[in-house]
Amino acid sequence: MSVAGENLERAATILRRARSVVVFTGAGVSAESGVPTYRSGADGLWSVQNMERYANPDGYARHLPDSFAWYRARASGVRSVEPNAGHVAIARLAQLVPRVTVVTQNIDSLHQRAGSAEVIELHGHLRTARCAQCDARVEWQGAPDSACCVDCGGMLRPEVVMFREMLPPEAYSMAVERAAECDVLLSVGTSNQVFPAAEIPRIALEHGAWVFIVNPDMEGQPLHIRVLPLRGRAGEVLPALLDLAWPATG
Numbered sequence: 001m002s003v004a005g006e007n008l009e010r011a012a013t014i015l016r017r018a019r020s021v022v023v024f025t026g027a028g029v030s031a032e033s034g035v036p037t038y039r040s041g042a043d044g045l046w047s048v049q050n051m052e053r054y055a056n057p058d059g060y061a062r063h064l065p066d067s068f069a070w071y072r073a074r075a076s077g078v079r080s081v082e083p084n085a086g087h088v089a090i091a092r093l094a095q096l097v098p099r100v101t102v103v104t105q106n107i108d109s110l111h112q113r114a115g116s117a118e119v120i121e122l123h124g125h126l127r128t129a130r131c132a133q134c135d136a137r138v139e140w141q142g143a144p145d146s147a148c149c150v151d152c153g154g155m156l157r158p159e160v161v162m163f164r165e166m167l168p169p170e171a172y173s174m175a176v177e178r179a180a181e182c183d184v185l186l187s188v189g190t191s192n193q194v195f196p197a198a199e200i201p202r203i204a205l206e207h208g209a210w211v212f213i214v215n216p217d218m219e220g221q222p223l224h225i226r227v228l229p230l231r232g233r234a235g236e237v238l239p240a241l242l243d244l245a246w247p248a249t250g
């Protein structure tokens with residue numbers, strides 16, 4: 001078994017019996033679509049320096065208009081790529097298991113574009129910007145050049161959760177609830193370094209679920225009797241896992 005080793009068979013047997021699955025994703029699930037991960041340290045747009053400079057409220061306000069342009073470039077970047085085989089397999093899973101909830105840290109909307117219906121966005125999205133003063137929404141596609149709200153002159157900001165900002169309470173509590181009641185949590189493409197999102201797999205484990213880790217790199221991943229590492233890329237491991245679990249529907 002080239003993909004993910006012998007754990008894949010075991011994971012497929014467990015997944016086939018599951019009634020409720022949470023798919024918890026990070027930037028790695030979008031890597032094969034061409035969206036750089038946060039820790040790839042790309043010195044381009046997505047550099048760690050830019051994250052620290054722009055992805056927090058004070059830094060964003062202080063570095064206008066560059067911070068606004070940075071988010072606008074990221075919004076157009078994610079619109080210009082396509083969901084990959086990993087996103088498609090996750091969307092397909094919802095046809096095979098009674099309840100599937102995608103809990104994503106990603107802001108690229110690729111799960112929705114791949115056909116996933118039940119998606120909880122813990123860290124917001126790059127579809128629209130919002131005026132910090134009058135709450136007006138602006139599509140990033142065709143957004144003005146400056147961060148100045150045309151309605152009130154206020155500051156436009158992305159609808160993402162920046163560092164040091166609270167996660168949307170309803171999104172986070174729904175994610176915790178689903179993690180606490182699922183049979184299997186698939187953790188796909190996340191380094192588990194950002195809190196409180198990183199608590200989600202631990203909550204599933206604490207409530208007796210199996211946790212399958214899909215990642216080429218297992219550094220920093222939780223170790224536990226019910227954690228099954230499935231080493232490899234999401235676009236390779238996830239389709240193979242579903243084909244093994246449901247051979248007829250491959």
Ligand code: BV8
Pocket residue numbers: 025026027028029031032037038039040055105106107123160161162163164165166167188189190191192193194195196197214215216217232233234235
């Ligand atoms: C909060 C949107 C309460 C924005 C993001 C000190 C001061 C202040 C706060 C803190 C502090 N210390 C800790 C904190 C809390 C902080 C935090 O956790 N910081 C970390 C860095 C330690 N969290 C927060 O601030 C959160 N809010 O806590 O509020 C509060 C209030 C006041 C004061 C304190 C606390 C808000 C966090 C949300 C931040 N917003 N995104 C934007 O993008 O512009 S986070 C962003 O980074 C992503 O959303 C994601 O969550 C995270 C990146 O993580 P990953 O998705 O895991 O991506 P990464 O690149 O790390 O890993 C990719 C993985 O994929 C790797 O493992 C790789 O091996 C794998 N991979 C690669 N290729 C593939 C693959 N896997 C599969 N297939 C492949 N092909």
Ligand code: ZN
Pocket residue numbers: 131132133134135136149150151152153154155
């Ligand atoms: Zn306004």
